[in-house]
Amino acid sequence: MKDLQITAIIKVYQYDELNADDQKLIKTAMEATARSYAPYSHFSVGAAALLNNGTIVTGTNQENAAYPSGLCAERTTLFYANSQYPDQAVKALAVAAKTEKGFIQTPIPPCGACRQVILETEKRYGQPIRILLYGKECIYEVKSISDLLPLSFDASAMEE
Numbered sequence: 001m002k003d004l005q006i007t008a009i010i011k012v013y014q015y016d017e018l019n020a021d022d023q024k025l026i027k028t029a030m031e032a033t034a035r036s037y038a039p040y041s042h043f044s045v046g047a048a049a050l051l052n053n054g055t056i057v058t059g060t061n062q063e064n065a066a067y068p069s070g071l072c073a074e075r076t077t078l079f080y081a082n083s084q085y086p087d088q089a090v091k092a093l094a095v096a097a098k099t100e101k102g103f104i105q106t107p108i109p110p111c112g113a114c115r116q117v118i119l120e121t122e123k124r125y126g127q128p129i130r131i132l133l134y135g136k137e138c139i140y141e142v143k144s145i146s147d148l149l150p151l152s153f154d155a156s157a158m159e160e
């Protein structure tokens with residue numbers, strides 16, 4: 001028996017430490033939260049994806065009275081980006097969330113299903129997606145979903 005140790009690198013920034021492009025992407029995600037449809041959770045999530053061609057697309061969480069029919073902001077954004085710009089890889093994805101009291105303190109982590117979709121998007125375009133998770137206290141940055149989804153399942157497993 002041996003242990004398999006997996007290391008994840010998550011950089012922690014203050015907003016002011018980010019460059020103008022990253023600040024803009026986060027601001028865009030924060031602004032998107034206003035377009036969330038979250039009448040049940042009152043937890044409004046916004047995401048902004050920067051594409052290789054410089055286009056930024058946004059999405060928000062879309063809830064439904066039949067709960068599983070809703071969708072998270074991250075997947076709404078990536079599916080929209082991949083539908084509208086199928087030839088453009090996603091370079092970066094910023095996510096922000098607020099309650100009725102305002103933006104949350106700690107960075108918003110994507111759920112497991114969204115991590116899987118981010119992974120598929122990376123594999124599809126053969127390019128890592130830098131992820132910026134906004135919190136009022138700090139911002140987390142990872143260079144690729146592999147830091148948030150270690151030991152992941154993708155199509156390569158089916159080729160063995």
Ligand SMILES: [Zn+2]
Nearest residue numbers: 072110111114
């Ligand atoms: Zn999700």
